[in-house]
Amino acid sequence: MDQLWAPWRISYLNETDPAPGCMFCTKAREDRDEANLIVHRAEHCFVLLNLYPYNSGHVMVVPYLHTGDITALAADVARNVFATAQTTVTALTEALHPAGFNLGMNLGEAAGAGIADHVHLHVVPRWAGDTNFMPVLADAKVMPELLTATAAKVRAAFEGAHGSR
Numbered sequence: 001m002d003q004l005w006a007p008w009r010i011s012y013l014n015e016t017d018p019a020p021g022c023m024f025c026t027k028a029r030e031d032r033d034e035a036n037l038i039v040h041r042a043e044h045c046f047v048l049l050n051l052y053p054y055n056s057g058h059v060m061v062v063p064y065l066h067t068g069d070i071t072a073l074a075a076d077v078a079r080n081v082f083a084t085a086q087t088t089v090t091a092l093t094e095a096l097h098p099a100g101f102n103l104g105m106n107l108g109e110a111a112g113a114g115i116a117d118h119v120h121l122h123v124v125p126r127w128a129g130d131t132n133f134m135p136v137l138a139d140a141k142v143m144p145e146l147l148t149a150t151a152a153k154v155r156a157a158f159e160g161a162h163g164s165r
Contacts, residue, residue: 044064069119
């Protein structure tokens with residue numbers, strides 16, 4: 001893939017000694033939702049923007065329980081994750097006006113999970129024609145907005161519709 005200017009990735013690229021532990025668990029415990037791009041908290045899960053999104057507004061619904069095994073989620077936790085995904089679709093629709101969504105989980109490294117030890121559900125907004133010429137001609141994806149700006153819009157949509165925890 002050709003390189004594009006993406007200054008937010010430099011800390012990731014330069015990281016020689018990643019922080020120990022689970023990134024999701026660490027972010028959930030910290031009281032730094034804005035810095036961690038957490039846009040919503042629910043009873044058993046939270047929603048945060050993906051640092052390396054497929055599209056603008058790409059978020060993940062993450063249970064607080066640390067497990068890579070979806071069958072280890074209690075029924076009330078699984079229900080809350082799915083209900084939060086529904087609320088997330090509503091908030092993203094209000095904030096970004098996409099034409100559709102992809103929702104999915106990659107369970108295990110063989111299935112493409114980047115963080116295989118902590119179950120999470122991807123919610124990816126889609127627009128007609130969002131696969132523009134850049135991936136075809138330059139093998140590159142263009143994100144039209146900074147993550148912090150997208151996070152602010154999505155957070156406001158959650159707060160406006162349902163209140164924030």
